[in-house]
Amino acid sequence: CRCRALLSRPAGALRARRGLAAGPEMHFGFQTVTEEERREKIYQVFETVAKKYDVMNDSMTLGIHRVWKDILMHKMNPCPGTLLLDVAGGTGDIAFRFINYVRSVRQRQLQRKLKHHQNLSWQEIFESYQKDKFNSLGDSQVVVCDINREMLKVGKQKAQHLGYSEGLSWVLGNAEELPFDDEKFDVYTIAFGIRNVTRIDLALQEAYRVLKPGGRFLCLEFSHVSNPLLSRLYDLYSFQVIPVLGEVIAGDWKSYQYLVESIRQFPPQEELKAMIEDAGFFKVDYENLNFGIVAIHSGFKL
């Protein structure tokens, strides 16, 4: 609820720890802006890149982002009946993977059930097929929430194009103030989105609020590379190649410059872990992918 968000305003200590000024000054890439300006600028960035978002992801990461998202899904290991909230999930990558995963798990479940039922009459077999045809997802659902209308539009078009219809909802909402009731979801994911949230602590508190007891928080995000050689190569690639790709493919140098700078400004793995613990999550852990280029943070509401 909102009063809880107000109570947590003494997060000045949090911001001071992150080395930001106590006022409404925030970073936008390497620039300094106010909170409101930051929100607006980020909204504009994603409005412009929405149409070419997926193409750019593929070209910037050489397609490896698909592997990262698959790893996230395997880590989640959802069983049928899970309610997933995918925040900042604009174009639906995580949502589609979730549906595929749950569908295949459900298939295996049904096959196992049938194997156990030897000696069924034809009538019973017919009935079991009828029942399960309408339950191929096993009551699992995913809600895709994004603050940006354009990204949601692209996502809906993709869903239609790829043929995903059931178990999917699209909601316009702000990660710092989710339009959902308390304790509704089993899993909350935010893939490559938390970097763009202006008040990360609020987003984490909202995540805590909407999760059921026992629910899981998963965050896939670019993080800090500790290996110095790799870090130099990574910086070279980020600052020299990516904005150029942005200009060539999407016609937008500045958005991709912002993207690369925002990765550098984002707190490193341990700090994000501490912030997640502060929000009340237990068993918080992170897994580095590709030596820290990307990290998956996981926490439970216990």
Place this chain on the structure above:
Amino acid sequence: AAAGGLRRAGWRLWRGRAVVRCQQCPPLRALQASAALRRASDEHKKEPLASSSQQHFESPPAGHQPEQKPQGPHPSYTGQGGQESEDYESEEQLQHRILTAALEFVPEHGWTAEAIAEGAKTLGLSVAAAGLFHSDGSELILHFVSECNTKLSELLKKEQKLVQLGEAEKKPIDEFLRDAVEARLRMLIPYIEKWPQALSVLLLPRNIPSSLSLLSSMIDDIWHYAGDQSTDLNWYTRRAVLTGIYNTTELVMMQDSSPGFQDTWRFLHNRVADAMTMSNTASQVQSTGEAVVQGLMGAAVTVSN
């Protein structure tokens, strides 16, 4: 920065008291760790049941100021279902409870994350809580094995007490071993269909240290209650022999389809008898050998003279 660090330290002290103790032991699997968990939960039971959740967490971190309470949404204040239980226990204890609840779903789902998810559901937690554990069900199996070993220990202790009080006869060694192994194997019967899967998971390289330590501590327990006080090579040979008997009997039980597992118990009877004969034979051979040597020495002395 200092304030934030202190707040986090306070939080950890409060909620991590039992966790820290458990973190110093090896993970949940080994018998030693589960003994520690019971101590923690016994302590909680001794505290007055009427205490509210707030009272509880103020008392343990002695000398900690109330204003060190963490801010924002927190389990102890909301007092909702599964979260309230977190006040009285650590994460390890909650995991323990989830695994215990998951055991009843094993015959249907096997030793998998699905069984754990169903178990979590019965406790009022989300199915995502199964993510606390490995997806291959290792923790569930190790938990089950450790629980069975604990039950066996308690059973043997009770029997020993009866013998000490004079209410029961002291069993001969072979009968004692037979009964102990049979009692332990009978605990597998409800899960017998899925047990081969469990055995294969226990043999994964990741799980071998834990499963081996559980096995050896169980065998050690049985010999201890059998009255073994050897301090020489016998200590090792006895345990090795009993481990062999236990493992082979377990395997026989996997593919036994006789009513009431009669074939398995007969197999067990024969193996224990073999082991007894073997030890008798060994001592006989030793004494015969000594006699032969003495005879030869005597002959040599006679001849030399």
